[in-house]
Amino acid sequence: MGITHPKYRVAVVQAAPEFLDLDAGIDKTIRLIDEAGRAGAKLIAFPETWIPGYPWWIWMGSPAWAIQRGFVQRYFDNSLSAESPQAQRLLDAVRRNDMHAVIGVSEREGSSLYIAQWILGPAGEWIARRRKLRPTHAERTVFGEGDGSDLAVHATAIGRLGALNCWENILSLVKYSMFAQNEQVHVASWPSFSTYEPFAHALGWQTNNAVSKVYAVEGGCFVLAPCAVISQAMVDELCDTPDKHELTHVGGGHAVIYGPDGAPLCEKIPEDQEGILYADIDLGLISVAKGAIDPCGHYSRPDVLRLVHNRERRRGLDVAQRDNRTEPGSSEPCGDD
Structure with a gap:
């Protein structure tokens, strides 16, 4: 009897966020989760900082201008806390649809x-809450x-x-760590590709679609690359002078899905169009791709090159606990030692 490899449908979002509006953003996210659920998807992926949208003003004006326009306060107020009722609504939505989800958010903790990227499971549980290593x-x-x-x-x-x-x-080192952990399905979340385009090629869609494609080939994994759209309403909100209108335009949505050999698994949609891209994936194809190149297996040389990965969670405060066997006024523990 042959081995059966998991096969299922994935969904990748290309859409404009509900910019600087947390509750409307949650509503739209749930609508997209429900739509993907009706289409039979078992995994849905959303763009970077999908909620409450990417803070494009940081590339368009001074920090003082952003404060004066109210962007800084509004962005903080509409960012998402893991302990909030809005977060629970997302957990409820994936549970209702028996789906995994990777949702890009501006996560608020304390005053930071x-x-x-929130990775949610089909039982309405947290799988992970990861944060970008270096903005x-x-x-x-x-x-x-x-x-x-x-x-x-x-x-x-x-x-x-x-x-x-x-x-x-x-x-390269970040990717290698992921490959070494035997990643099979990768979500590469992107914000949009319309600001600074076309005069900054490194920020454009051609370069960054290529990044997603190469990731798939290097890692021998499926890559889901959701991407946001900049709407006319966002342009109107962000661009208060002619020079800012020169820096961005409506569109920038270039979502893609690639197989472990780098092959595109769906047709792209126009950059200013909202929608969900779907693909049916077969994890059995990974062993075929890695038969030629397994970057952390038979195609690696750990005797020559290897990566050290510090997995410790960084903490700003460690509180030393008094040994509960120590008597008041004593510097040594009590006992028979």
């Missing part, structure tokens, strides 16, 4: 924000950093699932 360039004016504990691949009913944000998918 993080570029996060890119101007993103550091808004977001804090993740740590080595966030760089993980998770064993699930649909395979070994991992996720990275945007240019994390370029970094």
